[in-house]
Amino acid sequence: MSASPAATRWAPWVLLAPFLLISAIFLVYPIGQSIALSVQQTFGPAHSRFVGAANYRNVVADPLFWQAVRNTLLYTAGSMFVQLPLSLGLALLLDRPGLRGRTVLRTIFFAPVLVGVVFVAMIFGVMFEKRTGLVNQALHSALGWDLDFPWLQRYVVPALIVASLWQYVGFNMVYFLGALQNVRRELIEAATIDGAGAWRRFVHVIVPQIRPVATFIVLLSIVGSFQIFELPYVLLNGTAGPDNRGLTIVMYLYQMGFDQGDLGYASAVGWLLATILIGFTLVQRRFGGELPRRARA
């Protein structure tokens, strides 16, 4: 950009103005305001009083908050250790040379991502019913599974993991597939000639090359899983479920801020959550390595 007729000085600002204006009002200001709110107790959006660090102290002292943290962590771990290996496995299979029907398969696996979380909750809400639900019926005829298995009464977090497995397995798969298609074939072939088996090729040749995309996917799942709200909220009819088994961190935030009207307390919860998530993101950006220029499917 060193050529002679330069852009006028104001032109870029005209183009940037809508973005800057909206961001200043609806992003930067609320972030600042949430710090201010987090040291107040509010009664609805209009009335508040200063309480200092009491909100943070009360959050950390509330056993309900820790139950929400436990449920959320369990769900996040489940999503990571069930969903991501499956996504990677499917991507490895789809990446086989000469595979027929790859586009159709990819489309099918990807389709559930298009279904909104609310609608996934509507579908699985009926499918998880005891006895009449499709999940128990199918597992019963295939494995002799207990027809009365109480998904939504006792095993809420596993139910959440199953439903989001269906929703996101193909989404992560598409990312992995994009990364695999950038793996350099010569290296794999060289390793094969050197006598490396499938597992060693995977660990020593493929994994190092897809590492940047893989850490990015891990980050996306952690950040997404930590903020799960709509799925349990709709699945459990707007409640946290029996004995709060479906209570997640964001649902706790929602109940405090919008059911009970204390936006200050909710902001304190929001900052505790945001600190963790931003921490994860910075670690990934620091150590995740560069993503390749074309990491798309």
Place this chain on the structure above:
Amino acid sequence: MSDSRTSSRPAASLATYGVLYAGAAIVLVPFLWLLCGAFKHNEDFFGSMFLPRGEGLFGIAWGRLTLDNFRALLANSSILRAMLNSVFLSSMTALIATFVCAMGGYALAKLRVRFGPILLAVVLAAVIVPPTLLLAPGYQLLFRLGMLDSFWGLIIPAAAPAFGVYLFRQASLGSIPDELIEAARIDGCGELRIFSAVAVPLLRPMISAFMLITFLGVWNNFINPQIVLQSAEKFPLSVAVAQLKGVYYQDYGLQIAGTLLSVAPVLGLFLLLQRDFVSGLTSGAVKE
């Protein structure tokens, strides 16, 4: 996707096909079940997994299928209303956000902006702000602006997503040659005209992908309309359909039919435009 690479490895084995097609079948089951459930009476949810069994063709009681669920949904007209609300909210947000982000991203990539690097750092920082942090202060702000219970209270805050600006910056860097911009300048083109006449046509793939992603995101969003909107006649499908769930009595047929009406348009749109979709949804993985 290139199938043309030559490899000494054997072609995909039977086991590979088995696993992939079995997996795909499992993924399709909830869709099939959704399609069947929407045409079933509530009592038929108890006796059959997919379609009610009976004497008809293929052992299915075709006569027991019904359009009652759709009639009930359309009778109180709130679902139709919700669908219009969803269409309006989604397309309006998609249009405005695409416009805002395309302009911003192009300016950051191609024009010399004072403090440009700082602005870019701010955009990158904004991408990692978790949206849940903004729920409580955003609600208070909308209250103070008198924008609660209005469509604009949903549309405007969603109209300038930082990742959109970032995507359009990347797209501009990749697909708009500087020489073209300079040639237009020498011809006496103004900067805004260069944006609309030179940049926009070159950015078209990203524009359609981003519009689709934004449309889909708003269509499927639940928490924001749930918090911002209060009057039932303004609810989009996501909120209206979730309210079909009763606390005591569950009308499965009604719930499933409502869900089908909400999901089908989006799936149709996707099948029509899937090329744009997939590349757009995964383009977040592209960094410098």
